[in-house]
C-alpha cells in the first residue's frame with residue numbers, strides 16, 4: 139500500500155501512519171510512504187517555504203523537506219506530484235495555482251526524484267500538453283527523467299499513452315498507469331484506454347483519502363480491469379501485484 143502525501147504539513151502523518159501500519163499488520167503487508175507537494179497544494183506554499191536554504195544548494199525549504207524524507211526513508215518514493223489544469227479558485231475563477239508555478243514545483247520534484255533515483259507517482263488533469271513539454275525539457279536536461287513513473291487515475295486518451303511511452307521509455311518496468319473508480323470509471327472511454335495500456339503496465343489504486351473506502355475500491359478496480367481486458371480476476375490480481383512490486387521496488 140502506497141500512502142501519498144500532498145504537502146509538507148502531512149509528511150509526518152504519512153511517516154507515522156506507515157510506521158504504525160508496519161507495527162500492527164502482518165509481515166506481508168508492504169507499506170510505501172510517499173513524499174511530495176501535490177498541484178492542489180502548490181498555492182499553500184508560503185514565502186517562508188520558498189526561502190532558499192544556503193546550506194543545501196539554494197533549494198527552497200519545502201524541497202529540502204521532501205529531500206530529507208527521501209534520504210531518511212530509502213524505500214519511500216516521490217508522490218503525489220503533478221499538474222492540474224482543472225483545479226480552480228472559486229473566488230477568482232482562475233486556476234488555484236498558476237500553471238507556470240505548478241510546472242516549477244513539478245519539475246523541481248521530478249529532478250529530485252531523478253537525483254535520488256526514486257519512482258514518482260504523477261497526477262495529471264486536463265493539461266497533457268504541458269505535461270509532455272515539461273517531461274521533454276527534463277529528459278533533455280543533465281538530470282534526466284526519474285527511473286520509474288506512474289500516471290495515476292489516468293484520464294488521457296489512447297494516443298497520449300503512445301506519446302508518454304515514446305517520451306519516458308517503452309522498456310518494461312519504466313512506466314505504469316492506474317485507474318481509480320472515483321475518477322475514471324464513469325467515462326465510457328476508460329475501458330479502451332485500459333486495453334491500450336495492457337495488463338503489464340497496470341497498478342491498482344483507490345485514490346481515496348478515507349481508508350474505509352479503500353478495500354471496496356480495490357475490488358472494483360480488479361472487476362473493471364478484468365472485464366475490460368477479458369481476463370480472470372485472479373490474473374489481474376497476480377499481475378498488478380507483480381507490477382506494484384516492480385514499480386515500488388519491493389521484494
Ligand SMILES: [Zn+2]
Pocket residue numbers: 218261262290291
Ligand atoms: Zn491525483
